Amino acid sequence: MKALISIDYTNDFIADDGALTTGAVGQQIESEMINITQSFIKNNEFIVFAIDAHNPLDKYHPENLLFPPHNLVGTLGQQLFGKLQQLYQQHQYSDNIYWINKRHYSAFCGTDLDLRLRERHITEIHLIGVCTDICILHTAVDAYNLGYKLVIHQNAVASFDPIGHQWALKHFQNTLGATVV
Template sequence: MKSAVLVIDVTNDFLTGSLKNDRALKTIQPIKELLGRAHQQAVPVIYVSDAHYKEDHEFEIWGQHSMKGTWGGQITEELAPKADDYTFEKRTYSAFFQTGLDSLLRDLQVDNVILTGVVTNICIQHSAADACFRGYEITIPKETTEALNDDDYEYALNYVQNMYGAKITSLSDTLN
């Protein structure tokens, strides 16, 4: 089985900006550790981040955030992509929706996606759904994703496990 690590929405706005989430800050170090392992093992690392335009309908729900070309829309410096990593922009919840991600994963012959980032019950959950619908296996290391509260976090992990067969693992059991 060939894996790729997907790093979803680790932008400044999600961590310290307009949608600041102190819970999400706890994911930085575990994601950094996982990325170190991925790079050592030549596992592809793919960033997919919100890059919104002022017309995006999502603002009706969440307010303006991660605007394309702004500081808030940039990937946080602590998790900045390496030269050989891949980056995609998205305008809605799923990392797969109109991003080119699926084509890249198929070119790389990936069959397992390791989902990391925020927010577990929104972008991670919707990305897991689209990954499942496209035939990918899904792994989620618990320490590398976070929601706005415990209930949403646990619900989302249970949902993707029960509905999409996602493997919920610990960081220590991922890419070892």
């Protein structure tokens, strides 16, 4: 069985005025993200929205030293971007839609994601979202270490850094044995 993990496609990472935006490169993958998500919904497959969640008062969080405040819990910046937000709202109460507020780059770190996947007998995960060389990469490495088969949708991932993006796509395939489609 397979699942889709949609990572950090939020206003703060995608919108022109987002706090830590990928801008146009992130916006260009929106239609592919919608198509993939709709396909998983149509096939009644498990979809996880693994979304960066920060508290500006958390003085212990290392990202607070690395990046400006972003994806603050409960703000417009943490909401999904564009049509993905509308799609999520239409299906958010389905048994196959799950939202994770994540504190670290990896969707597995400090969350119950592995438990949720294993209780559904999922062995293959498909990754989409941003940033290819940060949160997608860290999630993929953890998934690999946990024994999941990986599929990366190259037309549905993006990054601030074009060199990092290309490096990560090669790393997924050559080091993690992922299928890049």
